[in-house]
Amino acid sequence: MHARNPLALKPLAAAGIGLFAIAALAGCSVDTGQGGSGSGGDTGAAAPDKKDGKGDDGVFKVAAFTAGYGTPGGKLTLDYFVEAGGEQDDWEVTLDTSEFNYDEITTEIQAQIQNGADAILAGFPDPRQTAVIEQAAADAGIPIFSIDGGVEANDAFAVDITFSQQQMADETVGALEEAVGGSLEGKDVMVIGHDPHIGIQTRSHLALDLLEEKGANIAGGEMKQVLNPGTGRTEALTFVQDYLQANPDGLDAVWVGWDDGALGAVKAINEAGRDDIFVTGVDALKETTEEIKKDGPMYASMAQDWISVVDQVIDIMNDYRDSATLPDENFIELPAELIDRSNVDSFEPTL
Amino acid sequence: MAQTDTLTVQAVAPARRKSFTQLIWQSSTLVALVVLIVVFAIASGGRFASPANLTNILNAVAILTIVAVAQTIVMVVGDFDLSVGMTATMGGATAGALQVAGAGMAPSILAGVAVGIAIGAVNGALVAFLNISAFVATLATMTAVGGLNLLITDGTNIYGWPEEFNIVGQMRINGIPAPVIYAAVISVVVWLVLRFTTLGRRWYAIGGNAEVARLSGVSVRPTRFLAFVAAGGLSALAGVVLVSRLGSAGPHAADDRMMFAVAAVFLGMTLLRSGQANIGGTLIGVAIIGVVQNGLNLVGINTYIQQVLIGLIIIGAVLLSGLKTRNS
Numbered sequence: 001m002h003a004r005n006p007l008a009l010k011p012l013a014a015a016g017i018g019l020f021a022i023a024a025l026a027g028c029s030v031d032t033g034q035g036g037s038g039s040g041g042d043t044g045a046a047a048p049d050k051k052d053g054k055g056d057d058g059v060f061k062v063a064a065f066t067a068g069y070g071t072p073g074g075k076l077t078l079d080y081f082v083e084a085g086g087e088q089d090d091w092e093v094t095l096d097t098s099e100f101n102y103d104e105i106t107t108e109i110q111a112q113i114q115n116g117a118d119a120i121l122a123g124f125p126d127p128r129q130t131a132v133i134e135q136a137a138a139d140a141g142i143p144i145f146s147i148d149g150g151v152e153a154n155d156a157f158a159v160d161i162t163f164s165q166q167q168m169a170d171e172t173v174g175a176l177e178e179a180v181g182g183s184l185e186g187k188d189v190m191v192i193g194h195d196p197h198i199g200i201q202t203r204s205h206l207a208l209d210l211l212e213e214k215g216a217n218i219a220g221g222e223m224k225q226v227l228n229p230g231t232g233r234t235e236a237l238t239f240v241q242d243y244l245q246a247n248p249d250g251l252d253a254v255w256v257g258w259d260d261g262a263l264g265a266v267k268a269i270n271e272a273g274r275d276d277i278f279v280t281g282v283d284a285l286k287e288t289t290e291e292i293k294k295d296g297p298m299y300a301s302m303a304q305d306w307i308s309v310v311d312q313v314i315d316i317m318n319d320y321r322d323s324a325t326l327p328d329e330n331f332i333e334l335p336a337e338l339i340d341r342s343n344v345d346s347f348e349p350t351l
Numbered sequence: 352m353a354q355t356d357t358l359t360v361q362a363v364a365p366a367r368r369k370s371f372t373q374l375i376w377q378s379s380t381l382v383a384l385v386v387l388i389v390v391f392a393i394a395s396g397g398r399f400a401s402p403a404n405l406t407n408i409l410n411a412v413a414i415l416t417i418v419a420v421a422q423t424i425v426m427v428v429g430d431f432d433l434s435v436g437m438t439a440t441m442g443g444a445t446a447g448a449l450q451v452a453g454a455g456m457a458p459s460i461l462a463g464v465a466v467g468i469a470i471g472a473v474n475g476a477l478v479a480f481l482n483i484s485a486f487v488a489t490l491a492t493m494t495a496v497g498g499l500n501l502l503i504t505d506g507t508n509i510y511g512w513p514e515e516f517n518i519v520g521q522m523r524i525n526g527i528p529a530p531v532i533y534a535a536v537i538s539v540v541v542w543l544v545l546r547f548t549t550l551g552r553r554w555y556a557i558g559g560n561a562e563v564a565r566l567s568g569v570s571v572r573p574t575r576f577l578a579f580v581a582a583g584g585l586s587a588l589a590g591v592v593l594v595s596r597l598g599s600a601g602p603h604a605a606d607d608r609m610m611f612a613v614a615a616v617f618l619g620m621t622l623l624r625s626g627q628a629n630i631g632g633t634l635i636g637v638a639i640i641g642v643v644q645n646g647l648n649l650v651g652i653n654t655y656i657q658q659v660l661i662g663l664i665i666i667g668a669v670l671l672s673g674l675k676t677r678n679s
Contacts, residue, residue, distance in 0.1 A: 070602060072507035220651045227654050230603025233508075235654075237597075238411055242648035245404045246395060260508065260601070267597065271521075287510050287599065351507070 050324035053143075053317075054090060055118050060321045062093045063112035065133075066123030067105050069097035071229075072285065072351045077147060077306040078123045084314055085121075090321065102129040109133050113140045119317060122146040126198055127154055143326055145313055147306070151202040153331035159316055163304045164333040165199060169206035171338040172280040175300035176253045177214065179278035185215035187252040190243060191223040192236050192261050200257035203282065207255050219243055219251055226261055236264030244272050251277050259283040259301055269297040284339045286349040293344055300340035307350060309334065379671055380621045380632070383664075384639050391646030399649055406528065412641035413530035414439070414596075414605065417589035419612040419633045420534075420541050421582040426616050426628035427545065428578045429558040430478060430485035434470060434493040435586040436609030440602065441496050442467045442587025444503045447600030450512035459516075463591045464584050470496060471583020475576035493609075500602045510599035520595025530592050537585065542630040554578055558627065611640055614661070618668045639664065 054060045064081055068074030078095055085093040094117075096108040109120065113136050120137055122130065127150040134156035137144050143158035151165050177184050189211050193204030208223055224239045226232045236256060244251060254269075254277065256262035262281030269277045277297055281288055284303035291298035312332075319325050339347050392400040418435050425432040446463030450456060470492060477488035503509075522529045545551035553574045556564035565571045589608070594600040618639055619632020640661060647657045 070501055070506050075506040222651075222653060225654050227658065228603070228607055230601065231605075231607050233597055233599070233601065234593075234604070238644070239648065241407055241411075242645055245401070245407055246398050246649045263599070264597075285508075287508060290511075 052322055053118055053320040053324050055116055058090060059092050059118075060088075060090045060317075061116055061118045062091060062121055062317065063096070063109055063117035063119070064093060064121035064123060065096040065105050065109050065125075067098045067100050067102055067126065067129075068124040070099045071124075073283065073304070073306055074124050076351055077310060080307055081121060081123065081147075081310045081314070084310060088314060088318060088321075102126070106130075106132045110136050113137060113142065118142060119320060120144045121313070121317070122149055122157070124148045125150075128198065130156075143320060145317055145320075147309055147313060148199065150198060155330070157330055158320070158326045159313070159330050159332065161309050161312055161332045161334065162199075163302075163336040165203040166206055167333075168282055168302045168336050169203045169210055171336070172203075172255060172282065172300060172302060173207050173210045173214070175280050175338060175340055176211075176255060176278060179280075179299045180252050183215075184211060184253075187216050188219050188247070188250050189216045190219035190240065190251060190254045190265075192226060192239060192254065192256045192265065193223050194226045194229055194232065194257060194261070197229065197257075200282075204255075204257040207257075211255065216253075219247070229258075229260070232258070232261040233264035233267070236261040237268045240265045240268035241271065244268065244274070253277060254279045256281050259285045259288045262298065262301070263287060263291065266291055266297045282336075283351060284337075284347065284349055285351045289339060289344050289347060289349050292339065292341060295341065300338055302336040303339050303347065303349070304336045305334075305350070378622060380618055380639070380668055381635055383668070384635055384642065387639065387642050387646065391642065391649065395646065395649040399646055404645070404649070406526070406531070408638075408641045408645045409531045409534075410528040411645065412637050413528065413534040414589050414593045415608055415611050415615065415640065416534035416634065416637045417537050417592070418586055418605070418608040419615040419637050420538055420630060421585035421589070422609075422612040422616050423619070423628045423630055423633045424541065424545075424554065424578050424585075425485070425582045426620075427554045427558045428575050429561065430575070430578070431489065431613075432474060432579065432582050433486065433489040433609060434474060434496055435582060435612055436606045437493050437496040437500060438467050438470045438583050438586040439590035439593065439605035439608055440500050441470065441503070441590065443590030443592075443594035443604055444500055444509065444600045444602070445587075446516075446591045447509040447512060447594050448503050450516055451509055456513065456516050456519075460519075460591050464587045467587020467590070468580055468584040470587075471580040472576070474583065475579030478579060479572045479575040497606070504600060504602040506602055508599040508601045509594075516595055517598050518595075520592050520597075530596055533588075533592055537588075538630055538634060541581075541585075545630060550574070550577070555627065614665045615640055617665060621668050621671060639668075 062085060064078060066074050066078045069078060082093050082095050085091050094112060096105060096112070098104045119142055122144055125146060134144065138156065144156060146157045146160035148162045149157055149160040154160055176189065180187050191204060191208050191211065193200055195201040204223060208218065211218065220243060226235045240254060254265040256265055256279060259281035262279050265279045269279070278299040279297050280300045282302040284301040288298060288301045292300065316327055388400065398404060418439055421435050422432060442463040445466045446459045449459035449462055474489050474492055477483045478485045520530055524532060545554065553564065553569045556567065556569055557571055557575055561571050590605050593605055597604065615636030616628050616633050618636030620626050620628055622632040622635060623629055643661055643664065644657060647660065
């Protein structure tokens with residue numbers, strides 16, 4: 001009696017599995033996420049065949065997300081959105097967050113869409129990383145409402161409400177000009193930015209151009225880049241400290257794209273014992289306003305009222321909930337408020 | 352007749368002194384540091400080597416030094432700790448949060464360090480007693496601690512504690528910043544422990560060969576556990592000093608220190624023929640990182656290029672170490 005050779009069975013088994021796999025895959029469709037149909041993104045129009053934005057169950061399911069939950073502005077804004085949204089009629093709000101991990105966020109929002117979300121709220125999205133979410137929403141025919149979603153209109157968003165980067169650059173550069181005596185001509189100004197953040201990138205490059213137009217010398221010849229926003233305060237402190245070491249009389253002002261970095265620059269200036277170098281930031285954190293009140297290096301910052309932005313977005317989303325109507329204008333730029341020594345005492349910071 | 356045995360002693364050739372070239376080859380990392388200092392001194396028109404700038408460099412790397420010393424202890428026993436940066440952040444955040452809540456300075460600092468010790472204990476338990484790989488265990492604690500840091504700080508910066516706490520990290524003694532003094536004292540103490548105490552010898556023994564150490568009577572598991580506890584406590588202390596210096600405690604304040612600490616320890620390991628982690632070498636490694644960052648800032652090289660250069664320096668140092676080990 002001949003024993004079956006087990007080794008001979010292996011190629012047969014492999015072939016069988018392979019045939020089975022081919023047969024199974026032949027029945028699969030592949031979605032590359034690069035194309036598809038959908039009516040999302042059309043502005044000023046009601047979604048076809050929809051009388052309101054609610055689901056068939058009469059509930060308006062809103063899937064909110066942010067990849068910036070670890071930032072003061074991100075947390076405050078989205079927490080308020082969830083709280084305020086929960087008080088709206090027929091709303092059901094979910095919030096997905098990550099620490100700048102768009103891979104994670106994309107997966108979660110795709111799941112929310114598959115689970116029947118009626119609208120998406122994008123909190124501080126980076127438009128360079130949300131293409132897959134935008135496509136998924138478009139395919140499902142649901143609108144994306146955005147807070148601070150970029151620096152220009154995005155057709156994938158039903159509306160995006162943000163603050164004007166140009167205005168913030170203008171006002172902060174103007175504040176520096178005032179601080180150094182009325183003219184930036186010949187003054188040495190360090191510019192500190194963080195290009196991976198699109199808002200900071202935009203306003204810092206606008207500020208750089210403006211400073212150069214006004215005749216300022218850019219300290220170090222180019223903008224300094226903070227590598228990690230989490231350690232931005234320390235990095236900015238080191239930039240200013242090292243620059244002052246190399247150029248003891250060579251710095252008049254520091255323009256920083258956000259307050260945490262600005263506070264690092266302030267610390268370096270204070271440690272150097274200087275009272276003739278001025279700093280501006282953006283965010284108007286409570287900590288920043290306390291520095292401004294000291295009449296020290298921290299001269300001014302820009303306050304962005306995210307609470308009022310959330311209120312405005314909720315009103316727009318309620319219109320959609322009630323009549324499936326999307327706003328005519330899909331990009332709304334609001335003015336931020338310059339907070340300096342003249343009004344810091346009456347300003348109530350929210351961050 | 353009495354039998355006598357003649358003991359023959361082989362003639363032993365006298366030990367050959369190392370040639371100058373061999374000395375340079377062996378201490379190439381130190382030579383690299385000296386070369387970097389000279390290059391930056393020249394490129395910066397002399398500003399690099401001024402006493403004020405050298406003090407700046409020491410102040411800038413003081414926190415990193417403490418974290419790197421912590422990492423050295425763990426690497427002496429042959430392990431790795433990815434959580435040192437996050438632990439430092441948590442130590443600082445805990446101390447800051449407690450003070451803002453009204454707790455006194457001393458209890459807050461102690462609590463901050465205690466939190467670090469607790470994290471170290473968790474790492475030690477996972478690695479030493481549950482035999483989980485140090486890389487995996489500390490990666491897990493790093494992730495968890497990162498989340499805790501966000502919870503403690505609520506995702507923003509804690510500040511507004513009594514001014515006396517800021518003095519801890521901002522005062523100067525005879526012109527030397529306090530963080531530099533703390534880093535120096537901690538380095539010396541840990542060096543003494545590693546060099547002259549039984550605990551230090553046991554750590555090195557475990558790092559050399561854990562099984563041989565065990566057979567020699569060393570209680571490997573508790574000793575290895577202690578290494579992680581020490582690393583956690585020191586890392587948290589670094590974080591406390593950092594937030595005192597900055598005047599605020601953010602959720603990511605010291606996170607990046609881990610990678611630079613590892614780089615510093617690896618650079619330091621190239622100084623010894625055995626390739627073992629050592630405090631002196633770590634300090635040289637920290638100095639190289641500080642000199643490169645400061646020097647490049649002074650001559651205006653942007654931070655993106657700085658990152659590339661620091662990475663290349665580390666690769667170069669480790670390759671050199673590998674070549675030295677093969678040649679010996």
